[in-house]
Amino acid sequence: MKGERVAQLELLLKSHPEGLRRAEIARRLGVHRSTISRYVEELKNKVELIDDNNLIKIKNPPDEQEIENLSLYEALALNMSAEALVSSIDIQNPHLASGLRKIAMSMRSYAPKISDNIFALADKIEKSLENSTNRTKVYNKILEVLIDCWVSGHIARMIVESGEEVEMAPYFIGFKEDSLGRYPITVTGRLRHTMDIVTINISGIKSAIMLDETYTIPDNLKPFKTKEKTPGYDAIDMIPLTIKIKERSALNSFSTIIHSDIETKINEKGELICSFKAENSIETMLRIIQSGTSVEVLSPESYKKRLLSYLESIINIYRK
Incomplete structure (x- = not known):
């Protein structure tokens, strides 16, 4: 437990190169202030610490890179950003991989897992660049042959x-x-x-x-034909429907069977009424049934009777 606290203290001080007071260290580590001195003395066996106006800090060598002063959150943000760079092909280059390796080296002492991950990301970028370069070489070689064939x-x-x-x-x-x-x-x-x-x-x-x-390109070469669009289905038998919509999303289920503009209005009760021409088919009935209580057919009356008869025939099957 003591070794773990000492490691946490080292990480904390490296995240705060300006130094921290003992009370703040105790609060951040979740320990009693009286125990901080023991952890500080233990850490002194590993790194050089200084007490600057009651601020405990790690004494950095003069030539130490500033990147070593990254906080834990900065290190995590950097790690996530590096992962995003791997998928950004447009900005991948060898210098990026080299720079990430240098950053990972600087983070090795206080964030070893994140450092290892950034090393792995740098390797991925280099591998991706190598594969991309190989593909580009093959592509350019093939393109050169095709152009030579076309020209000659x-x-x-x-x-x-x-x-x-x-x-x-x-x-x-x-x-x-x-x-x-x-x-x-x-x-x-x-x-x-x-x-x-x-x-x-x-x-x-x-x-x-x-x-x-x-070969020679024929002088009478005609423009290449494009595939004509398949004409849409034109329902021969249409029926003008007027329905009451209780849930607006229910109207989406009718999108493929409506063959006219949808006329909408709000009645005196504030309900949405929609009128349109739909296919007079079993498909339309199924869409109405599928909508449940969200849709109510208002007209024509003959269609309402046919729908009711269809529903009763289904119910009678299960009454037997």
Whole structure:
């Protein structure tokens, strides 16, 4: 127990390089003031302490780095920030990993676990940079081959992500543009021995070489067709419904079966009334039943009767 208190005292004093009074140390450690002197004397065997106007502090060597004076909370905040840096690819670089290692070294004496964690984070950053560099080298090499093929009019042979071998006559390189600039992401061309034109993500290509066979881009090359949007479902049989909504969220369950604008109004009792055209289908009935007491059908009367008849037929099944 005494050794634990001495370790806590060392951490406390390193977190407060300006020094602390004995009463404050006792309060922070949760011990009686009379016992502090024993812990101080024990700690003197490990580090050099000074008593400056009743302030107990650790005497730092003149060349000691200021980073060693981090408080416990500062160390924790630094540790969490370092973890966030690992996932921030845009700002990762070797200097960041090196700097984190130096900080971890400075924290070794008073926050060993956090220090070890920061060392591990620095290793992760370096490993991530190494993998990223390797991927970039492969990407740039493949892009160079594709551009050479396109410029010289030669067929490219590629191994794609699935392991399949593809031979293509590159027609053009596709680019993506964002706030950081414009960079190539795809290659589009005709598959060899076919008339099929395909687009392949460059990042999914494992290797690429230029073949001796040449090709020419046809002068009458037509714009590539985009897939037409599938027309939405147009319900033939519609029914005008007016419902009373007791819980507004219940209206969300009707979103896929409503085929008109929703007209809303508040009646004299302050209740929300909604009118719209919905599919005259079993699906609409199921949505109403699913909403329970949150929804009440007001009109048409014929639909109310049909809904009631449907509910009774369900109940009768379980009455047998």
